[in-house]
Every structure is written in C-alpha cells, then in structure tokens.
Amino acid sequence: MSDDAAQAYALGDRVRIVDLAKPGHVRTPIYARGKIGVIDHCCGSFENPENRAYGRVGRERIPLYRVRLRQRELWPDYDGAAEDTLVLEVYHHWLRPA
C-alpha cells in the first residue's frame, strides 16, 4: 500500500472508480463503480475503514479523495440538467487513472 500512497492524485485528475468486488465493509457505493470522474478535493489520509470495521485500528492511513462525476455518467437516463453532478468520497485504492 505504501507505493500506492506515494502516487497520489491531484486536483482535476481524471480517475475511474474501480470495482474491487471486495466483500465485507467497504465504503465505495456500487452505483459509482466503473464510472469516470475528476478529483474534486484531496481530503488527506484516513485509516482504511475496511480494516477499522473489523477492529484492525491504528494501521496506516490512506489518501481519501472527493471525486466529482456527471450525473449522466452515473445514470445514462438521468432526468435533469446535463451539468448536474455528484461528488463522493473514494479511497485511493479504489481509483485508477483514466
């Protein structure tokens, strides 16, 4: 994970939210998986909730980002303005450059 943390994303970078198909407590909603957006905000580093949920606390902190997507990227039949967006929080290991 340490080299993951080294190659951080920057504001405005295009990213794809990947589907790690990881069981258990994960905080990447299914509706956003596979979708492309841009880095809207670098939130700093937090302990991975995928560890914390199982009592594994005090481990390394990983970067968290706010990723902004067009609603029409999320929902092709979105009923609203083309400019409407959604921003959600995604941990570094769920992101790939796009």
Added chain:
Amino acid sequence: MTDHSEHEHDHDHDHDHDHGHDHAHAPHPVREDHDLELSYGEAKFLALKGLLIEKGVVTADEIRRRLEINDRGTPHQGARMVARAWLDPAFKARMLENAKAAARELSIDVTEAELMAIENTPACHNLIVCTLCSCYPRSLLGEPPAWYVSKAYRSRAVREPRKVLREFGLTFPDSVEVRVHDSNADLRYIVLPMRPEGTEALGEAELAALVSRDCLVGAALPGLTT
C-alpha cells in the same frame, strides 16, 4: 393532540386536569405502553452493546458520553455558523477552508473527524445525502431528520435529486447545477446557503433564525420554510 382531547372528554370532573396525576376514580381509559416488548433492532442493539462492554471494546460510560455529545448538537449551531459567515466574509473564507476550526471560533466543538462547508451559489445548489448509512455531523447538528436516514431518500437523492428537491418545494432551472454530495466515508458536510434578499438590516441572531435544519443539508432555503 387527538389523544389528549379524547382524554379530556372521556370523563367529567371539575378539578384541574393535569397530565400524570393519579386518578383514583374509575373507569379511566388506559393507554398501553409501547415499550413492553423489544423490537428486533432493540434486542440486537442491547445484545451487541452488552457484548462490546463485556469484551472491553467500549465502556458503558463511553457510550453515554457519545450520546450526550449527539444531544448537544442542534441545528441552531449550524445556523449560527451560517449567519456569521453571511456577516463576516473573513469568517466565511475560514469556514470554507476548514469548517471544524471555524466552528471552534464560535465555541462549537465538532467531534467528527472532518467537517466541510459546501457553499450554495446562484449557479449551483448542493444537496447532502449518505447513501451507505446515515452519516451526519451529529456533534454539530444533533440527530438527523427521519427522512434523511430513510432508504427512500438515500437512494433517490443520488438518482433523481431534482425530483426529490421538488418534493421539498425547491425547483431550480436547468441553468442551476444541482450537485449531490454523498457523505459516504470520513467527511461530514454542512451546506452554506445563500443569504436571502431583503435581509440587509438583520442582525446575526435574526439571520440565524432564518436558517432551518433542512437548509443545512440543502433540502430547504433560508427564510422560506421556517
């Protein structure tokens, strides 16, 4: 209210009718308590709480203290921040930079890891939701409204936000971007609404009174629904 009036009409007696005093005379309708049996969720909660305490993961005192923090939270604290931001551009800038630190300036102790203020503008209206559970800045705003934790809101706010907003009485032209914020991980959010027109003469307390709880998640606009 209906219960109360039925209660009063059920019997005629001339003494003052206080709630909670003993009626020696019968017959008197009895209202059953609703907490005689545990619901599934309550039983699960108590079992889990007992296990966590028994295993030394948390103490009963820690749970009580956390509940007290949530009880201290109230939408009025958020409204105070908004009113101050409207009056003091420097405070507003600090609030947008670091809302938790800005809250501390007003002696409001936000215990969540991060608090982010999201500003409504003429070009963009913001709506907050937590699709995964019910994340909400409880230490600042108290417990969230029931609709905020409902599955209907959590699923629909991301899928059809304009329709949801219309149901709250808010309609925006397509020229205004509607931006939904999913509070799905470590950050918590407060919406900084736009100051309504015609409020130039109002002081901080009067301005704060315009900002309802729902304004702070983007489901209402100041002054319209309070």
